[in-house]
Amino acid sequence: MEYYLQLFINGLVIGSIYSLVALGFVIIYKATKVVNFAQGEMLMAGAYMCFALTVQAGIPFLASFLLTLGFSIVLGLCIERLILRPMIGEPIISVIMVTIGLSSVLKAVVQFFWGTDIRVYPQVLPSDPVFVAGVPVAPVYIAAFVLAALLFVAFSAFFKYSRMGIAMRATAFDQQAAQSMGIGIKNIFALSWCIAAVVSSIGGIILGNINGINIQLGQLGLKVFPAVILGGLDSLLGAAIGGLAIGVLENICGGLARDLFGISGFREVAAFIFLVIILMIKPYGLFGTKHIERV
Template sequence: MSTFITLVIFGLSEGAILALAALGFVLIYKATGVINFAQGEFLLMGAYTFYTAWVIFQLPLIVALIIGIVIAVIVGGVVERFILRPMVGQSHISIIMVTIGLAGLLSALVQMFYGTQPRAMPALFPTNSVSVLGGAVPANRLWVLLIAAIVLTLLTLFFQKSKHGIAMRAVADDQQAAMTVGISVRRVFAMSWGLAAISALIAGILLADVTAVEMNIVSFGLLVFPVVILGGLDSVPGTIVGGLTIGLLTAFVSGYLDPGLAEVIPYIVLVLILLVRPYGVFGEKRIERV
């Protein structure tokens, strides 16, 4: 029983980080129709930006976080304005190739300035073990789960209640109709990239705290694809469910079967979902007539 509880906490914490990372992916896809293959690199940039401000420049924690958010918004805005906006009207494969190139560029920039060796970062949260229903888990895992839950809740309320969130949902549903009622589609596009970069920043910081500041964060970002395929490319609730499901599944397979298989199982789920329900569990089924 103790092993089961420990795996549940580990799985939920990693699943919550995955949900944060995948949320940015879904935001961009819903608003702009762009499949962003650089989402893992956004996590990487977020982790190293925060590390630079907090550890290298030794700024206070809150100041480092604010700087990270500002830089994330700037990076998201620059990518949307100068890289993706000129691609409007181009084929989907061209846009996909641009985001793949962007991923390579961001990864190369991080390696250029920081190298490839993992860097230790002071712990954000306590690392002592605590007992939860008989299972021993690091306290930082519980803090990660709490912070991710708060951020996901705030973002969900933003989409449901705020004027800008409603505008983003309107653009996602019908761009032409949104434009007729005075909603700036370009502004919504820029906002979606900015919010995606912020969610990736928070996910990258939380991941770096429980692991390390390293290039391997990118490979964790690749798990975004099984998450969004499982939950649905255009579903925010599906993203949360998909992230927690993949996190729990990976933890259980690693704990009870084989850690090597745990690295593959998310992509097995991805293939199965594409074969059985390609629009995801919560995704909208689209029928195109030609």
Template sequence: MSGNLLTQLLLNGLIVGTLYGVVAMCFVLIYKSTQVVNFAQGEFLLIGAWTCWWLVVEAGLPFWFSFPLTFVFMMVFGIALQMVVLRPLIGEPIISVIMVTIGMSLFFQSITKWIFGADVQPFPEIFPVKAVDVFGLQVQPAYLMSLVVSVLVMIGFAWFFKYSRMGLAMRATAFNQQVAQSLGISVKNVFAMAWAISAMVSALAGVVVGMVNGVSGALSFFGIKVFPAVIVGGLDSIIGAIVGGLIIGLLENFAEYVDGQWLHLGNLYTVAPFYVLIIILMIKPYGLFGTHKIERV
């Protein structure tokens, strides 16, 4: 029984870890293109989840239409946010932009509570079954859907950055903005696309978590939970984001097993990733795949 529980938790950790990896890639995408850490990333999940919930529950649209429509809305939202709020800050100190993302986080939390309330709102039943048997283990269909979509997103990211014109422009901008501009690349358009993609992909995680746990303001905490994955993998590495997400997903579920079986602390599931975050910052501050930068002053 204990072995089955551990296997079930590790499978859950693997599936949730892919979601962590997808959201971590959004952190990395914005950081590589703009050198800004977006502390409003969790609110992108929250807004995406509330948007899909409203389309399904209030507008009465079928989920399979509401889900892609949420992506379209979040793409427009990300572009508008970058153009209206962040574009005027180009050239300002990085700390000013980071403080604006913190302000956006608080603003979006407040506005969503004002519009939708503070209570948890469940999604209606989307799938005909409660759980699917996978090698003798019970997995919720929403998690299986998220696993498939997350893998497709990761493959899409790999293709996008390697072959598409905008992906190559983003890589050039991340390397050096002035050089990218000299090559005719619109840095402003790159910034807008980075925020649009980040908002869209974050919405995927928000909808999945909302389908499992319900939608509420607590969903924004998911962005904070992903931050250890970003640091473990490396703040400027897409591959590191994926690996870091899987590590944190497996780690927190293994910590839950250890806590439940032996330690009985009650909160190890929540705090274990942040212990790893501190250790990584002490021994390998650039993460497992991050770029080492040497600055002379």
């Protein structure tokens, strides 16, 4: 039981990172109705930028973290202004294909500058484990979970109470009505991409401190997609719950498959098997808005 409790705790930590990345998916979809398939590569770019500033430039980690957030905002603005704004009015499938192409471009840029080797962040927190319910947990895991939870609470408060957050919610509900009330739709689009880039970079930095980083980090965007579908593409609460659920599911299923059947890589596909089941039973997710069309 201690072993599976360890898997559960690790799953919560990874799931909290999934929730952050899923938040980026949901924000962009709510504002623009576009599924961003470059989300994982934006996470990878932020993780490598923080690594470059900390290790290669010798800047303290906290300063590198803040500078990486600034880089993420600029990246989000550039993507929205230079790549996606000219696509306004085009079919949604064309915009989605642009995000797929963007993912390949970001991956190529990262590979050009840093190669494909695994890079390790310097140790920021102590290595001595902290015992939770009798199970040893690394301090970086606890810090990752707490940081992800605080960020989710902060963003939820932003969307609920701030002026810009209310404008984003209005835009997500009805773009034409929001524009008629004086809300700058294009500015909301830009803000949504900036927030998505920031939360993705934070997720990448957290993962870098846990496991290191390499070029495969960009695939996390696809691994998070089952969490987005489970929670609902237009639900912030769904992103949080879906990410935690998928993180725990992956770890527990991977441990069971290894112990009972000797299968070592099942955790990599467990989420996608679950995704197929979700789409068959609840295609709009647990908290997603069900669209009803009358003919």
